[in-house]
Amino acid sequence: MSIEISKIVQALEPSATLAMAAKAKALKAAGKTVYDFSVGEPDFDTPEHICQAAVRAMQSGHTHYTVASGIPELKQAIVADYARRHGLDYKPNQVVISNGAKHSLHNVFTVLLNPGDEVIIPAPYWVSYAELVKLTGAKPVILQTAEAADFKLTPTALAAAITPRSKVLLLCSPSNPTGSMYSPQELGALADVVLKHNLIVVADEIYERLTYGNHRFASFATVRPGLVERTILVNGVSKTYAMTGWRIGWTMSPANVATAMGDLQSQETSNPSSVSQYAAVAALEGPQQCVADMLGEFAKRRDYVKKRIAELPGVTCPDMAGAFYAFMNIGKHLGRTYGGAKVTNSTEWCLALLEQHNVATVMGSSFGAEGYARVSFATGLPVLEAGFNRIAAFLKSAT
Ligand code: PMP
Ligand code: GLU
Numbered sequence: 001m002s003i004e005i006s007k008i009v010q011a012l013e014p015s016a017t018l019a020m021a022a023k024a025k026a027l028k029a030a031g032k033t034v035y036d037f038s039v040g041e042p043d044f045d046t047p048e049h050i051c052q053a054a055v056r057a058m059q060s061g062h063t064h065y066t067v068a069s070g071i072p073e074l075k076q077a078i079v080a081d082y083a084r085r086h087g088l089d090y091k092p093n094q095v096v097i098s099n100g101a102k103h104s105l106h107n108v109f110t111v112l113l114n115p116g117d118e119v120i121i122p123a124p125y126w127v128s129y130a131e132l133v134k135l136t137g138a139k140p141v142i143l144q145t146a147e148a149a150d151f152k153l154t155p156t157a158l159a160a161a162i163t164p165r166s167k168v169l170l171l172c173s174p175s176n177p178t179g180s181m182y183s184p185q186e187l188g189a190l191a192d193v194v195l196k197h198n199l200i201v202v203a204d205e206i207y208e209r210l211t212y213g214n215h216r217f218a219s220f221a222t223v224r225p226g227l228v229e230r231t232i233l234v235n236g237v238s239k240t241y242a243m244t245g246w247r248i249g250w251t252m253s254p255a256n257v258a259t260a261m262g263d264l265q266s267q268e269t270s271n272p273s274s275v276s277q278y279a280a281v282a283a284l285e286g287p288q289q290c291v292a293d294m295l296g297e298f299a300k301r302r303d304y305v306k307k308r309i310a311e312l313p314g315v316t317c318p319d320m321a322g323a324f325y326a327f328m329n330i331g332k333h334l335g336r337t338y339g340g341a342k343v344t345n346s347t348e349w350c351l352a353l354l355e356q357h358n359v360a361t362v363m364g365s366s367f368g369a370e371g372y373a374r375v376s377f378a379t380g381l382p383v384l385e386a387g388f389n390r391i392a393a394f395l396k397s398a399t
Pocket of ligand 1: 040099100101102103126172176204206236237238244248249
């Protein structure tokens with residue numbers, strides 16, 4: 001007998017970022033040297049003082065269930081952090097701590113959406129958004145943006161996409177996968193449309209602390225009065241503090257939404273790991289030099305990757321204002337033959353690059369942008385150097 005999977009899960013695309021990372025790991029396990037630019041995960045160890053806080057939490061008995069929506073100390077640390085850095089006045093009962101920001105997003109969509117509701121998602125988008133929306137029976141409405149406009153949604157395009165079923169606009173800034181970031185003015189212009197049409201905004205700000213050069217981040221909730229009431233902020237410790245494995249993310253939202261998410265989570269997963277929550281308190285309240293140090297390293301890598309991409313013939317890439325991704329336009333290199341294999345789309349290109357040169361990237365199609373490939377530069381300079389040498393050789397090999 002073959003057990004039938006539910007229709008809703010049959011329609012689910014597995015995460016392409018994690019799938020490419022798994023392929024890279026399998027090659028490594030088979031003894032190959034792999035240049036892994038697939039997954040967006042800092043290569044740094046979690047800072048020592050954070051690990052020590054986790055050890056102390058374990059040793060002092062914080063090994064039991066906590067309140068399902070998270071410990072008061074962490075909620076307080078999060079609101080204090082947003083108050084200090086963004087001047088936002090959230091209360092702890094507006095915060096829900098979950099098992100990573102991906103889980104937070106799942107909770108948000110589950111409590112907000114009814115079947116048939118529309119969620120506007122600008123493309124290129126992070127691989128999980130549309131799939132998490134579809135799990136609720138709601139409809140992702142994908143809006144293409146232009147590379148020439150740094151992949152930013154314009155107020156005109158947003159207004160034109162709104163229908164009576166539109167409920168949520170999803171914004172990710174700085175962006176995974178493009179690295180572009182909206183200026184406060186650009187966010188303000190989008191906010192005017194949001195306010196006029198009574199939309200809710202889910203603002204994924206998980207890369208807010210990773211910005212480069214003169215680019216300054218603004219939290220969406222701050223750019224116009226009246227946005228706090230209609231915004232759900234999503235954030236977490238994974239990227240800022242190199243804590244991907246600890247699985248702590250959170251939302252800040254109107255209190256009734258937070259209560260609904262806490263209730264959902266109480267039936268779904270209960271609390272996120274108690275030990276990880278105490279570690280996250282130490283991350284937010286402890287010394288912040290580690291963030292500056294990691295950012296300094298990311299900035300060097302970003303400059304290096306920009307230079308290397310500029311040297312690749314026929315490849316373009318928008319400026320990376322934040323996050324740790326480069327989104328390369330490889331369109332000119334499709335329709336060619338690599339090592340005997342005809343490559344017609346971004347999936348085939350990324351797979352050929354992995355198989356022939358052991359460099360792992362992620363196909364643009366999984367981010368809703370065919371003709372592109374994403375490079376995560378959350379990895380050391382020597383690996384980037386060797387990997388880009390191989391990408392250059394791969395392009396050169398094409399006929
Ligand atoms: N949002 C974006 C844009 C991301 O890139 C990620 C990366 N995993 C997440 C949310 C989820 O992060 P996590 O679940 O590790 O907190
Ligand atoms: N967000 C990271 C990425 O895009 C981590 C993997 C994932 O959760 O998708 O690579």
